[in-house]
Amino acid sequence: MRILVFLIGYEIYCRKEIMTEKFEVWDAHVHFFSFSFFKTLIKMKGGETSVSDEFVLLKERYGIETPPISPVQLAKRWIEEMEKYGISKLVLFSSVPEDTLSVSTAVTAFPDKFIGFFMLNPLAEKIDLEIKHAVENMGMRGMILFPALYHIHVYDELLERVYLLAEEYRLVVFVHFGILKIPIREMIGVKDQIDGTYSNPTDLHRVAVRHPNVNFIIPHFGAGYFRELLMLGAQCKNIYVDTSSSNSWVKILPYKIDLKTVFEKTIEIFGVDRVVFGTDSGVFPRGYRIDILNQQLEILNEIGLSSDEIQKILSGNIKRLLGF
Ligand SMILES: [Zn+2]
Numbered sequence: 001m002r003i004l005v006f007l008i009g010y011e012i013y014c015r016k017e018i019m020t021e022k023f024e025v026w027d028a029h030v031h032f033f034s035f036s037f038f039k040t041l042i043k044m045k046g047g048e049t050s051v052s053d054e055f056v057l058l059k060e061r062y063g064i065e066t067p068p069i070s071p072v073q074l075a076k077r078w079i080e081e082m083e084k085y086g087i088s089k090l091v092l093f094s095s096v097p098e099d100t101l102s103v104s105t106a107v108t109a110f111p112d113k114f115i116g117f118f119m120l121n122p123l124a125e126k127i128d129l130e131i132k133h134a135v136e137n138m139g140m141r142g143m144i145l146f147p148a149l150y151h152i153h154v155y156d157e158l159l160e161r162v163y164l165l166a167e168e169y170r171l172v173v174f175v176h177f178g179i180l181k182i183p184i185r186e187m188i189g190v191k192d193q194i195d196g197t198y199s200n201p202t203d204l205h206r207v208a209v210r211h212p213n214v215n216f217i218i219p220h221f222g223a224g225y226f227r228e229l230l231m232l233g234a235q236c237k238n239i240y241v242d243t244s245s246s247n248s249w250v251k252i253l254p255y256k257i258d259l260k261t262v263f264e265k266t267i268e269i270f271g272v273d274r275v276v277f278g279t280d281s282g283v284f285p286r287g288y289r290i291d292i293l294n295q296q297l298e299i300l301n302e303i304g305l306s307s308d309e310i311q312k313i314l315s316g317n318i319k320r321l322l323g324f
Contacts, residue, residue, distance in 0.1 A: 178223025
């Protein structure tokens with residue numbers, strides 16, 4: 001009996017290993033928390049403590065490692081993680097507008113490993129030049145908007161030129177809606193004024209209709225605005241979803257829903273061609289969030305998708321969006 005249980009367990013173990021290995025995985029949502037990213041936020045926070053003392057505090061309080069000063073060294077750290085878990089490519093995000101250069105340095109050093117997306121300050125004075133510079137000189141392929149952080153609706157006329165440039169440069173536009181908690185900013189002590197007034201995915205409807213050639217990715221299944229996300233996805237073919245993070249927003253909904261149901265419903269409305277895998281990995285020593293990949297892979301198998309369909313979610317869709 002004991003041998004039988006052992007054999008069944010071993011078979012499940014083997015199946016899991018094979019499952020992970022047979023797919024090509026591109027992670028469409030990884031934060032490149034560089035040394036300069038931390039430095040920018042520490043300065044933003046202000047106060048008397050020196051930058052190096054703040055790094056000591058982060059280590060003591062939260063166990064967060066100080067990244068190497070050189071972005072190339074940090075990039076190598078990520079490559080080690082990719083090799084460890086068999087991940088083919090990462091879309092690296094700059095997580096403050098001032099840190100595009102770090103991501104650009106990593107992408108330039110290892111173009112076959114990384115794709116760069118930059119965070120845009122939508123209120124920047126010379127926004128056209130910012131975008132042009134990020135694309136033409138720094139090789140960025142997508143831009144990231146946080147409407148609740150900058151207090152601007154995505155349909156604000158101010159952003160019209162942003163979408164026109166996105167179309168011209170074929171940039172993917174990533175927009176964060178729903179609950180916005182940025183743990184790393186909280187740990188550093190930056191006091192953000194998050195305003196949920198700007199967080200509803202339906203804000204994007206007018207923009208998506210007006211710019212059918214621009215593709216938008218909404219992370220974490222709308223992070224709480226699940227119904228609104230589905231409504232938007234049902235009406236606009238240029239809206240995509242990313243699956244990243246632990247998706248703990250499911251706990252705040254007024255009804256019970258698990259991640260498997262979230263996947264099923266999303267695929268029912270969006271189809272398998274508009275769902276993009278991501279983990280939202282970012283800090284060390286935690287490194288790559290393989291637990292999220294394993295959990296989602298298990299769900300995709302459970303809901304009965306074919307290998308081809310799973311492959312689209314794990315890399316095919318983001319490759320197509322980026323023109324690979
Ligand atoms: Zn993220």
